[in-house]
Amino acid sequence: MGFSTRLKVANLLGFLVLIFTELVSGRFVVEKNSLRVTSPDSIKGTHDSAIGNFGIPQYGGSMAGTVVYPKDNKKGCKSFDDFGISFKAKPGAMPNFVLVDRGDCFFALKVWNAQNAGAAAVLVADDIAEALITMDSPEEDHASEKYIANITIPSALVDKSFGEQLKKAISGGDMVNVNLDWREAVPHPDDRVEYELWTNSNDECGVKCDMLMEFVKDFKGAAQILEKGGYTQFTPHYITWYCPQAFTISKQCKSQCINHGRYCAPDPEQDFSIGYEGKDVVLENLRQLCVFKVANETKKPWVWWDYVTDFQIRCPMKEKKYNKECADNVIRSLGLDLKKIEKCMGDPEADSDNPVLKEEQDAQVGKGSRGDVTILPTLVVNNRQYRGKLEKGAVLKALCAGFEETTEPSVCLSGDVETNECLDNNGGCWIDKTANITACKDTFRGRVCECPVVNGVQFKGDGYTSCVASGPGRCKISNGGCWHENRNGITFTACVDDDVGKCKCPPGFKGDGVKSCDVCNATPLSDLALNSLYIQSFMSG
Known part of the structure; x- marks a missing residue:
């Protein structure tokens, strides 16, 4: 491909993104959690902080810690090991929340360096007097992909004024204790959690696609348990762009779009001369939407997860199997009505709107408390955009936070969302070391001290100092x-x-x-x- 052609392609791809930005009006919503200072009295109070778009926020729970502001490497752009600094808390002490300054490097790199030095959470102080923004992860490259996927601690941005208050208190010798609270980060209006995943069938777009595919496979089991039990209502969504009217008959638009430029996706390889075309991705996205609609009509919406995971495994682009024939075989194996799905998909050559994809483009625009969907992947829980790592345990915590306390399904109390607080001094709960019986139970909201049931025998007590076997069989x-x-x-x-x-x-x-x-x-x-x-x-x- 010549330079001029590549330039046109790049301009067109950029234009499509620009058109999409205009389409959704650019309303981005910053998701927040509460930060409460418990000491010293001079700055005691509650403040907003913006949840980072990476790592694992403790949705549904809270964390208490002591704020530490390093004397060196204040922006956290270098390894703290180079300065002989460790933030690992001593036994019995509160965990350390590291405060670093904004600037000079990616937000995610600051958090990664602090995590490696033992930090339990990271607060980033803004250097500009502005409204809170969401700390996003950089576009993955070989330098950043190794740490973005491995950040496991929560982080939040605080505004410049509050950041200065924290630094002043610490420099004055005060112990600054704070509580990060995510319990209201996800609303819980009723006894069912509604969530949606903005996804993509393209499996050749790099690290983000790999992460998305891995998440869908890992989360499938939990998603189906929640859906079958009536605890959740899940809806998949797919982003498409449209081609400017002046370009609809161009080679580029014809290869990237269906329905005469109305619904487009970027070329998977970013090269029009090889591999698959953007319209192949649009068609598979449309097929996956119709699989969900047909499965939903038969009261089995969870079959979408089976189709998507099976398609990933059986029809990958790398093996040149990403096509209708392979997709039809997957559909048949799942017992879905192929004719209904094809009818739902409509005619991709028609010079008219496709009702299914038109509905998707309308849904991309933010409504109510939810911001516009502009990036892939995006998870929305009870109409709030999820922030953090797209990972099974982290996402389960967010979903479970959408239930009122004590109404969560059992999957919310499973090992997938344990906080592991019971590993440290048994969480301060009662324990019978000789029988290896404990009252400590990890949940996504944090540990609870609750006398257990062992082999059908109920233990009774306060869960902290005593638990005694009660009833027959004790x-x-x-x-x-x-x-x-x-x-x-x-x-x-x-x-x-x-x-x-x-x-x-x-x-x-x-x-x-x-x-x-x-x-x-x-x-x-x-x-x-x-x-x-x-x-x-x-x-x-």
Whole structure:
């Protein structure tokens, strides 16, 4: 391809993006979380902060920490190891939230360097007196892709004025404690969470496409459980552009668009002379929308996840299988009505609007509290754009935050969204180390201390200092927390297997039944054993 042709192509691709920007009016909404200063009194109060568009925000939960402002590498653009700086909190201390200044490098690089030095979260102080903006990740290249996907801590931007207050308090010797709160970052208007994913069928657009494909495969199981249980309502969406009227008969528009330039996608390889064309992507996007619509009509909307993941595996561009024939085979294997899907797709050569794609272009414009959708991929939860890494556990936290507390489905309490707080000193909860039983339970909102149920036996207590097995079967679990002892090969226990749950020394013994039971007379051990066995047999039926 000659230089002039490449220049025209580049100009056209840029023009399509410009047209799209005009189409959606450019209304970008900054998603926020609450930052509350708990000490010192001089700056105590609540402030807004803008959630970073990378890392893992703790949707539905909160984090408390101490703000640290480094003496060197204040902008965080270099490795803190080079300055001998570590932010790893000492045992028993609050985690460190590192405050760095804006400027000189990507936001994501600042957070990555702080994370490697042990930071639990990062606050970036703006250097301009302006309204809060969303810290976005850079376009991935070989230098940045290695850290963008591996950022696991949350980050937020604070305005210049508040940033100066934090720095002044720290330089004055104050301990600045703050609480980052994401519990209201996702609204929960009812008992069902509605979410949408703006996605793309193109599997040859680099790191972002790879990340999107990986997410869809990983999230499929959880998505289908939520949908089948009626907990969520999911809708997939696809972005398209339109070709300027003056270019609709050009070779470029004909290769990138369908319906005479109304719906377009960039060339997958950015080269019109090789590989697939943009219109191939538009057609598959349209097919995937129609798969969802037909599956939804049969009350099985979750089949969309099966189709998309199967298509990724069976029909990749690299193997030259990204085509209608392969797609039809996937559709048949899932038992979907191929004729209905083809009818839904319509005629791509018609000089008229396609109702399905027209609806998608209208949906790209922000409504209510939701901003315009301008980038791929974009996740929207209860009409709020999700910020953070597109990763199974992180997204589940955001979805689960859309439920009122105590109404979350069981998948929200699974290992996929654990906070791992129970790994550190058992989260401060009760634990029976001998039986390896604990009251600590990790949830997406943080750890809770709740007496457990073990093998059908309910433990009761405050969950912090005590939990005692209660009800039938309790003596099988660590002897119900009661005294027990082996004497000359004979086992004695103070546990009585009843609903009362009290510890009572067996006949011939006296004591509190919990810490001790001592022989109260000269009764032979064999007689005591018989008495003990008789009591236990009688109580257990």
